[in-house]
Amino acid sequence: xxxxxxxxxxxxxxxxxxxxxxxxxxxxxxxxxxxxxxxxxxxxxxxxxxxxxxxxxxxxxxxxxxxxxxxxxxxxxxxxxxxxxxxxxxxxxxxxxxxxxxxxxxxxxxxxxxxxxxxxxxxxxxxxxxxxxxxxxxxxxxxxxxxxxxxxxxxxxxxxxxxxxxxxxxxxxxxxxxxxxxxxxxxxxxxxxxxxxxxxxxxxxxxxxxxxxxxxxxxxxxxxxxxxxxxxxxxxxxxxxxxxxxxxxxxxxxxxxxxxxxxxxxxxxxxxxxxxxxxxxxxxxxxxxxx
Amino acid sequence: xxxxxxxxxxxxxxxxxxxxxxxxxxxxxxxxxxxxxxxxxxxxxxxxxxxxxxxxxxxxxxxxxxxxxxxxxxxxxxxxxxxxxxxxxxxxxxxxxxxxxxxxxxxxxxxxxxxxxxxxxxxxxxxxxxxxxxxxxxxxxxxxxxxxxxxxxxxxxxxxxxxxxxxxxxxxxxxxxxxxxxxxxxxxxxxxxxxxxxxxxxxxxxxxxxxxxxxxxxxxxxxxxxxxxxxxxxxxxxxxxxxxxxxxxxxxxxxxxxxxxxxxxxxxxxxxxxxxxxxxxxxxxxxxxxxxxxxxxxxxxxxxxxxxxxxxxxxxxxxxxxxxxxxxxxxxxxxxxxxxxxxxxxxxxxxxxxxxxxxxx
Numbered sequence: 001x002x003x004x005x006x007x008x009x010x011x012x013x014x015x016x017x018x019x020x021x022x023x024x025x026x027x028x029x030x031x032x033x034x035x036x037x038x039x040x041x042x043x044x045x046x047x048x049x050x051x052x053x054x055x056x057x058x059x060x061x062x063x064x065x066x067x068x069x070x071x072x073x074x075x076x077x078x079x080x081x082x083x084x085x086x087x088x089x090x091x092x093x094x095x096x097x098x099x100x101x102x103x104x105x106x107x108x109x110x111x112x113x114x115x116x117x118x119x120x121x122x123x124x125x126x127x128x129x130x131x132x133x134x135x136x137x138x139x140x141x142x143x144x145x146x147x148x149x150x151x152x153x154x155x156x157x158x159x160x161x162x163x164x165x166x167x168x169x170x171x172x173x174x175x176x177x178x179x180x181x182x183x184x185x186x187x188x189x190x191x192x193x194x195x196x197x198x199x200x201x202x203x204x205x206x207x208x209x210x211x212x213x214x215x216x217x218x219x220x221x222x223x224x225x226x227x228x229x230x231x232x233x234x235x236x237x238x239x240x241x242x243x244x245x246x247x248x249x250x251x252x253x254x255x256x257x258x259x260x261x262x263x264x265x266x267x268x269x270x271x272x273x274x275x276x277x278x279x280x281x282x283x284x285x286x287x288x289x290x291x
Numbered sequence: 292x293x294x295x296x297x298x299x300x301x302x303x304x305x306x307x308x309x310x311x312x313x314x315x316x317x318x319x320x321x322x323x324x325x326x327x328x329x330x331x332x333x334x335x336x337x338x339x340x341x342x343x344x345x346x347x348x349x350x351x352x353x354x355x356x357x358x359x360x361x362x363x364x365x366x367x368x369x370x371x372x373x374x375x376x377x378x379x380x381x382x383x384x385x386x387x388x389x390x391x392x393x394x395x396x397x398x399x400x401x402x403x404x405x406x407x408x409x410x411x412x413x414x415x416x417x418x419x420x421x422x423x424x425x426x427x428x429x430x431x432x433x434x435x436x437x438x439x440x441x442x443x444x445x446x447x448x449x450x451x452x453x454x455x456x457x458x459x460x461x462x463x464x465x466x467x468x469x470x471x472x473x474x475x476x477x478x479x480x481x482x483x484x485x486x487x488x489x490x491x492x493x494x495x496x497x498x499x500x501x502x503x504x505x506x507x508x509x510x511x512x513x514x515x516x517x518x519x520x521x522x523x524x525x526x527x528x529x530x531x532x533x534x535x536x537x538x539x540x541x542x543x544x545x546x547x548x549x550x551x552x553x554x555x556x557x558x559x560x561x562x563x564x565x566x567x568x569x570x571x572x573x574x575x576x577x578x579x580x581x582x583x584x585x586x587x588x589x590x591x592x593x594x595x596x597x598x599x600x601x602x603x604x605x606x607x608x609x610x611x612x613x614x615x616x617x618x619x620x621x622x623x624x625x626x627x628x629x630x631x632x633x634x635x636x637x638x639x640x641x642x643x644x645x646x647x648x649x650x651x652x
Contacts, residue, residue: 035416086596095362098416099551100595102364106544106588114581221423221540228420263435270424274409 006137011247011254013139016147017208018246019154021223022230024201026242027157029231030174031194034084034097039202039227040220041105046072046206047215048116054123061123061211062145068207069200076199079104080192105220112217120214128211146208153204157197158239170194222266229269233276248272319468326460337456342569343463344524347470349549349561349568351517354477354510356547357556360490361411361507362419365426366518366546368406371433371537373399373519374526378446379439381527388454389462392523399519400512407511411504414493422543430538445533448526459528466524467562470517474558477513482506518546541583548587551594554603563602 025039036042049068053059059067083104087097130141161167172180173190181187209215209223226249234245249269256268326336348370356362377395380386386394410421433440440446454462477483485506488496493503526532536542545568553564576583598604 035420037416037420083592083596095360095415095555096595096599098362098419099547099591102544102547103588103591103595106584106591110582110585110588113584218540221427225420225424225427228417229424232417261435263431267424267428267431270421270428273421273424274406 002136005135007254008251009134009137009139010143011250013143013147014250014254015243015246016150017205017212018226018230018250019242020150020201020208021205022227022234022242022246023154023157024198024205025224025227026231027201028195028198031170032084032191034087034101035228036195036198036202037098037101037224038079038104038108039198040222040224041108042072042075042199042202042220043206043209043223044112044215044217044220045108046203047210047219048112048121048206049203050207050210051121051123051215054125060125061207062149065149065204065207068203072203072206073196073200075203076196077192079199080195084195085188085191109217116217118216118218120216122214123210125211142211146212149204149208153201154239154242157201166190166193222269226269229273232273315471319464322464323461333457336460338569338573340456340460340463341525341528342565343460343467344521344528345545345549345565345568346562347463347467348518348521348546349553349565350470350474350558351514351521352546353550353555353557353561354474354514355507356550357560358477358483358486358490359507359510360415362415362547363422363514364419364540364543364547365422365424365429366514367538367540367542368426368429369399369403369515369518370522370525370542370546371429371534372402372522373516374522374532374537375433375440375446375534376519377523378448378526378532381448382446388527392520392527395523396516396518396520399522400514400516402519403511403515404508407515408504408508411507411511426538426540426543430534430540433534433538440534443533443535445531445535446526448530448532450530454527456528459524463524466520471558473513473517477510478558482509486510544587548591551591552601554601555599557600557603559606560601560603567602 021043025036028034028036028039046068049071050061050064053064053067054061083100084097087100127141131138132141132144133139134144159167161171169180169185169190170193172183172185173187173194177187180190205223209219213219230242230245230249232245233248234241234243249272252272253265253268256265260268325331326339331339348366352363352366373392373395375395376398377388377391380391380394381388384391406425410418410425413421434442436442477486485496485501488499488501489503489506497503522537525537549564549568550561551564552567553562554560571586576586594601598608600607
């Protein structure tokens, strides 16, 4: 029983990170109807940025979060204005935006290989080995911090979407971009902003990942897949959906160690995806994601 | 789908004509005789054989990616499965090499059905991301399943009971010819029309009696089988395979690149794409291997931004310059044909009605 509780707490902690990771992908899809295949590449790039800031400039990864998020916001806006803007959206443009953003991912990976080689890197701070005790089990301090920061990020995002004028504009465009134009919302600006915010969230996820995992330039494909699984499980547009999706995935992954060898846990997300598609093709909440 | 013979002929793309058939046969004969007449060097000769294999694999990928519009980033899973089944059979049984390729291909096709049947309910980007998962999961299993794949040390094939590398040129050509024939047949048949209908609008297609699950399953099985046979071919060609190469993500994206560079949905496209791919691979990247991913990434970005139909689109543009107007449906297999052929009315089954409905907002 004690072991089950310990694993359950691990799963909850992991789910926090997963939620912040999936939110960026879900936000961009919800508003632009474009799946950002470069999402995983952005997470990887941001992990490296966090690593560079730490090793070269001695900036603690948690303090680096604002810097990284601003950088990635700008990158995201630039990517929208320079590339994504030219593509048709919706069903007709699905394949094109997919392949284009896939190309961007390959380029990011190549740049990372050139700059940092293929070796594994990790951010090791003085408190990397510190731990905290919860219900008699000890957990790494980093994992708890990542969980708390993820919760804060998701909450702030939700407040922004529901309370501010800009956030409401983003939601309006999600609902109906045509009518949004009629009521005076600059849809192009909302698109650029959303791509920026979504990419900034990938940046956040990358910094958090850099404190938890070792990474190399091919890091991120698993994160992309997991983000996607979470969105399919939980649906778009609600924090609850993302949270449930993240929890289901993290619990499945953590408790899978009872059933499958550890190297296969990476495949759990995919198996879960297939199972959900067979049992409930419309997602756990009958989400509109799958047309 | 009960069209008269007359209207069907009108709807069929131009390259399915008698003229195209003659060009195909002549090209085949020329390629068959080429090595004996021209006397290519050993290196070029062998590379040509490999190019045929990539053409075949690119075409098979294109059945799914171009005809149905389901982009797979996981075809290395079938390439590797076919390759390793063929290699294992070659090592442990006395079967002739072509039988091992075929069995490997069928096993790969069945494997494709196993994961594809549930995931093909997904459309577009969702299917594509799921295939990334398939590819990664398969690679993990293959790398750790040492009894089957030999793990990271790979498998060496016995030398002497298969065709020599020199003969592989002709086997590659046979493979390619068979795949081209299947490509034509797929496009001509009811299945081809059904696929275009599915690509346009799944719900409308199923309303008129096209069963999307069945049609897509058939195509995925065929595509997986051919890519599996290509894997077997590759195993015989290299005489050594290891799972890190056969199942790699890079292997999967090579099929995507061949299709996209050449022109998604066409038949000539992937063939041209394979030539470009091999040229870049063998002559450019041999000296700059560290630019592998970036170069292909940039190529993808440029193709999508400037010529979504790839080399085929470029050819059509050149043709128009000289007054040759392609039939409107020649581009029917493209990503969104109305965008690629803007001055053509969208008269064919496959042309982009989606663009008017769901285009730039």
